[in-house]
Amino acid sequence: MGDAVEITGLVKRFGSVTAVDGLDLKMPRGGLLALLGPNGAGKTTTVEICEGFVRPDEGTVRVLGLDPRRDGTALRPRIGVMPQGGGAYPGVRAEEMLGLVAACAADPLDPAWLLDVLGLGGARRTPFKRLSGGQQQRLSLACALVGRPELVFLDEPTAGMDPQARRLVWDLLEALRADGVSVLLTTHLMEEAETLADDIVIVDRGRVIAQGSPSALTAEHADDAQLRFRARPGLDTELLSAALPEGYLVRESAPGAYRVAGIVDPQVVSTVTAWCAQQGVLAEELHVGKRDLEEVFLELTGRELRT
Amino acid sequence: MTTTPSAGRPRFAPGTFTPAPGSGRRGRMLLTHARVETSLTLRHGEQILLTLLIPLALLVGLSLLDILPTEGSLARVDWITPRILALAVMSSAFTGQAIALGFDRRYGVLKRLSATALPRWLLVAGRLAAALVVVALQVVVLGAVAALLGWAPSLSGAAYGVVLLVAGTLSFGALGVLLGGSLRPELVLALANLVWFVLLLAGGILLAPATLPGAAGDIVALLPSGALAEGLRAALTEGTVSWRPLAVLAAWGAVAAALATRTTRLT
Secondary structure, eight states, X not given: OOOXXXXXXXXXXXXXXXXXXXXXXXEOTTOEEEEEOOTTSSHHHHHHHHTTSSOXXXXXXXXXXXXXXXXXXXXXXXEEEEOSSOOSOXXXXXXXHHHHHHHTBSSOOXXXXXXXXXXXXXXXXXXXXXXXXXXXXXXXXXXXXXXXXSEEEEESTTTTOOHHHHHHHHHHHHHHHHTTOEEEEEOSOHHHHHHHOSEXXXXXXXXXXXXXXXXXXXXXXXXXXXXXXXXXXXXXXXXXXXXXXXXXXXXXXXXXXXXXXXXXXXXXXXXXXXXXXXXXXXXEEEEEESOOHHHHHHHHHOSSOOX | XXXXXXXXXXXXXXXXXXXXXXXXXXXXXXXXXXXXXXXXXXHOHHHHIIIIIHHHHHHHHHHHSOOSOOOTTOOHHHHHHHHHHHHHHIIIIIIIHHHHHHHHHHTTHHHHHHTSSOOHHHHHHHHHHHHHXXXXXXXHHHHHHHHHTTOOOOGGGHHHHHHHHHHHHHHHHHHHHHHHTTSOHHHHHHHHHHHHHHHHHHSSSSSOGGGSOTTHHHXXXXXXXXXXXXXXXXXXXXXXXXXXXXXXHHHHHHHHHHHHHHHOOOO
């Protein structure tokens, strides 16, 4: 059996903008692949090409062994799609919309059950436009799953969801994988990718810049361990650097979140805590370990906000 | 980072999502799609205003008041009712349809549905089936009110009237898809209302083509609005079966459908 998704040399331009620039990707059947990348990296374009909505300029795309545009009629019944935002009549009731998508499938899941599972049982008769953002996302996810697809494409499935809903969706994704459904999702949540994915592909400017399992990615890009801690924002990191031996770099990566890069030995930990004590602050959540996926991601894609 | 979902308590029984893909039955898809489209139209306040309240107001007003030139001895209600039925078809199958389609594209509805097993032709067929249901309801309501006002249509032309109503719905529906399927929704909204207004006044609906000066009458009879209004009038007042209006409607529908298959975009 071939791969669920196989992309080689994919290029897509919109006018003068090259959205996808020679992208290669392979996703085995039954796998869960997370596509990460800054906004505008080409994730959605890539997914929409796989779904057959966008025609590629160059390269080949095979989804379940089929060409999404040429063999769309054969492919569509086999895949589930959750587009980014929208995807329903403003006035349609949740149960009507899911019922309509279910009617398109040969052996759908019970729509009423699926609405209940996704916490939409009470919003059955609510028009789409009056659902909250998170509820709309859950309905859209239900539409992607109701036809019992072999492969689902989820474009930012947990965007706009509260933590409870997010956890529910993660449970669902685990269940999909356990039942042999292939899942390709895009996300901005590193935790989501790190916890769920078998494979992570990081794209930037339309190209794959890193890929591998979550543990391989964090290990590969961590030459040495680092020490992280939280304290009040605005500590003088240069002063702390000066207190440490040569070669250690201290950064405040987010307000109140500090990272000390370099070889972390007991002496370094002691110096850091002692320095904090001198400043009269408590170093909380002190943690020594390899870098997390977010660090790797920022390292690879840069820290500047894209405009 | 160490959170594992479902911490030991699986929420879903194994096998719940085991793939079983496949296409639904076409009849069921068409029925469900048409039913959703119909309910959405009937629930939509502006659509009701356009498709029912305005035609009703015109029907009542123009039957009771002597404003428009009618023909000879014909009762005003007998003259105006077929024209109002033509207006009703144009309002729902063309203007309402175009606007709804324009905004459905904006909201990603077409993309959502075309990501399912629903074939592309069914996307249009479902909408047209819904338009036929809505027109049937309009005809029942408008016909009942006209009957209260004393409308006495020619029964011999009634069957042909139904044929014309169906042809008019399909033809205007194709034009509505052509307009609503290619432009930005705001532009669709403006154009669909403008065309509606122009055709109402000058397209052979309120004014009979024969009463227009010079060649204007001949041109108006070739418009879908003029053809439908005149065809219905001839069928429902005189019982006349004239194939010309049907041919005009068929031609407009065929051209619009052919163009729409090239220009309609999902988003």
